[in-house]
Amino acid sequence: MIDGIYVITDEQLAPGRTHVDIAKSALDGGARIIQLRDKDSSDEYMIEVGLAIARLTRAVGAVFIVNDRLDVAIACNADGLHVGQGDRPASELRALLPGKILGVSVGTPAEAELAAADGADYLGVGPVFPTTTKKDARPETGLEMLSKIKMASGGLPIVAIGGISEANLAQVARAGADSASVISAVVCADDMAAATRRLVYIWNAEKSKLRP
Numbered sequence: 001m002i003d004g005i006y007v008i009t010d011e012q013l014a015p016g017r018t019h020v021d022i023a024k025s026a027l028d029g030g031a032r033i034i035q036l037r038d039k040d041s042s043d044e045y046m047i048e049v050g051l052a053i054a055r056l057t058r059a060v061g062a063v064f065i066v067n068d069r070l071d072v073a074i075a076c077n078a079d080g081l082h083v084g085q086g087d088r089p090a091s092e093l094r095a096l097l098p099g100k101i102l103g104v105s106v107g108t109p110a111e112a113e114l115a116a117a118d119g120a121d122y123l124g125v126g127p128v129f130p131t132t133t134k135k136d137a138r139p140e141t142g143l144e145m146l147s148k149i150k151m152a153s154g155g156l157p158i159v160a161i162g163g164i165s166e167a168n169l170a171q172v173a174r175a176g177a178d179s180a181s182v183i184s185a186v187v188c189a190d191d192m193a194a195a196t197r198r199l200v201y202i203w204n205a206e207k208s209k210l211r212p
Contacts, residue, residue, distance in 0.1 A: 001063055001101070002122040002157040005199050006033035006181040008067070009053075013187045022187055023053045027060055029186075029196025033179065035082060037067035043075075050076030065103060070096065082124060085111065094119030103159065107141055109152035116154040124181065125149050127162020128172060132184075143175040150176040166198055173206040 007026035009019040023034045034057055036050055050066060054076050057064040065080045066073035070093065073081040080101025083093065090104050104115040105124040112123055127140050140162065141149075150158050160177035165185045172180050180203060189195030 002033065002103075002159060003178050004032040004180075005030065005196060005203055006035065006159055006161075006179045007031045007186050007196065008035040008037050008161075008181055008183045010037060010183050010187050013184055017187065017192075019049045020052045020056070022192060023056055025192035026186055026196045027056055027062055029193040030200040031062065031186075031196050033063045033065060033181075035065040035067055035181070036072075036078075039068065043069070043072060046072045047075045050078060054078060063101065065101065073097075073100070080121070090115050090118035090120050105161075106149060107145075109148050112149045112152045112156075113154070116156055120156060122157040122159055122179075123149065123153055124159045124161050125177070126160055126181075128160045128175075129163025129168060131163040143171060146172070146175045146177060166202060169199060169202045170206040173203055174210065 009022040011019055019036055026034060034053060036053055038046060046069060050072055054064050063079045065082050066078045067082050068087055070081060081097060082103035084105040090102060094102055101121045102119060103122045103124055104120040106112045106115055115123055125141060125146050128143060128146055130140050146160055157178040159179040159181050160172045161181035164172055164180050164182050169180055182199060186192050186195050
């Protein structure tokens with residue numbers, strides 16, 4: 001369920017484009033996973049937006065994840081929640097989200113092993129490349145660390161994130177990621193649907209080469 005191009009919404013990167021606009025364009029372009037990320041807006045606004053995105057994703061069989069905000073994820077019946085190392089422990093969240101997808105950001109094999117043991121369903125790894133879209137981002141992990149975390153993941157899907165673009169997407173696929181998460185590569189594109197479509201094409205073409 002966690003594979004392919006994973007688009008994170010961000011209303012700050014391209015003023016005038018809403019979370020819903022971004023989600024719709026990304027889905028039109030073939031994205032299979034949408035994450036709603038907004039740490040500053042009110043719960044009321046986020047729930048309204050989340051309900052709208054949930055309708056869009058369900059219509060095409062895509063996955064809808066909410067970043068960090070548990071109450072919003074529950075209120076809009078999202079498919080899952082994604083949290084970082086500084087958020088509530090995965091073991092605690094797992095008990096609060098029966099039947100839902102739980103993603104956890106990790107940066108080392110040890111963090112990957114702990115997240116897997118605590119009930120994570122997939123691991124977000126990054127930033128793989130330098131990024132400016134997350135103010136509190138760690139130093140870049142690089143492709144070699146991504147591969148090491150993949151080996152320590154216990155078989156959980158790996159979502160690469162951070163600085164991913166058309167230019168380096170194939171490298172991410174070859175490093176073993178199951179999914180590639182993008183923000184500015186879609187949100188800042190002149191045509192968001194077309195940009196997503198190109199990313200999907202590159203990803204699928206590279207993955208097809210890697211299949212036995």
